[in-house]
Amino acid sequence: MIPEGVKLEAKRRAHYQCVICRQTKFLHVHHILPQEAGGPATLDNAAPLCVECHDLYGGDPTKRKWCARRVTFGGRTARARSRTATTALLQKFDALQTTWQRAGARWRSSRS
Numbered sequence: 001m002i003p004e005g006v007k008l009e010a011k012r013r014a015h016y017q018c019v020i021c022r023q024t025k026f027l028h029v030h031h032i033l034p035q036e037a038g039g040p041a042t043l044d045n046a047a048p049l050c051v052e053c054h055d056l057y058g059g060d061p062t063k064r065k066w067c068a069r070r071v072t073f074g075g076r077t078a079r080a081r082s083r084t085a086t087t088a089l090l091q092k093f094d095a096l097q098t099t100w101q102r103a104g105a106r107w108r109s110s111r112s
């Protein structure tokens, strides 16, 4: 069994959507690697799936891998997006600093 806290966090992380079809109804938190195969009851091994995808996904190891990839991919894109935002901000700051330095240099040369 997956602890309630882990289930909640898994759903929150997936924005309360099925990781395969993105629908938000009847979500079940499912083991990516089944318990029988030694899958731990941790967040990394928990994926929210709707009833339909849960049935489709079943015990198929190929789909299991695909499902795990969907989960990781979701996390990766979220991180990549925030990194891009930071980079854009730093670039703006750099440009601003260059403008200030140029303005300062102009001011100094006009005085000498």
Ligand SMILES: [Zn+2]
Pocket: 018, 019, 020, 021, 022, 023, 049, 050, 051, 052, 053, 054
């Ligand atoms: Zn689904």
